[in-house]
Amino acid sequence: MTIILEMYITLAPIIFAGILNMAWCKSSFAGPINKPIDNYLTLKDKARLFGDNKTWKGFLGIIILAIICSVLWGFICRTGYLLEHNYFYASYKNTILYNTLTGFLLGLAYGISELPNSFMKRRLGISPGKPAKGLKSVFFVFMDQADSLFGCVLVICLFYEMSFIFYTAYVLLGACTHLVINTLLYFLKLRKNMF
Helix, strand or coil, rough: CHHHHHHHHHHHHHHHHHHHHHHHCCCCCCCHHHECCCCCCCCCCCCCCCCCCHHHHHHHHHHHHHHHHHHHHHHHCHHHHHEEEEECCCCCCCCHHHHHHHHHHHHHHHHHHHHHHHHHHHHHCCCCCCCCCCCCCHHHCCCCEEHHHHHHHHHHHHCCCCCCHHHHHHHHHHHHHHHHHHHHHHHCCCCCCCC
């Protein structure tokens, strides 16, 4: 149970940043950067590179929000249990500069790790924001929850040594958490689809 708590304590900033980014992307602010990352580029298959849902607003939003959440979480984790059980502070000091770095890397990894999944879905003719059909749906429901975690947990690996099995378990825990959060965001009307 302690290990699971440690996983959540360490991932807390990017979990909060991801939730806030959903609200940010739905807001009317920063309209000029609400443009697709792929700039409407289509490939030989006549499908977009990533699609309309991968925007500069969301990409920059997750980075900025991850930095803010990491710095704030660092203040909350100054002493006691949270400090002692946060993997980012196992070998490094809890400072504003360090938290800014880890927040930036978490946000960047989150944004970049979502792109291959979108790329694959466009190649298979799955529309942005729509679920896959048939057997593909199971794979992409998992990937939609886990894609950002592959990168975020890799960032944690830069600061905290872990085995491949631990890395995989961490991604799976994160994917399950992401699934629960996305379900809540769907009921709060911040997501179009539950999965």
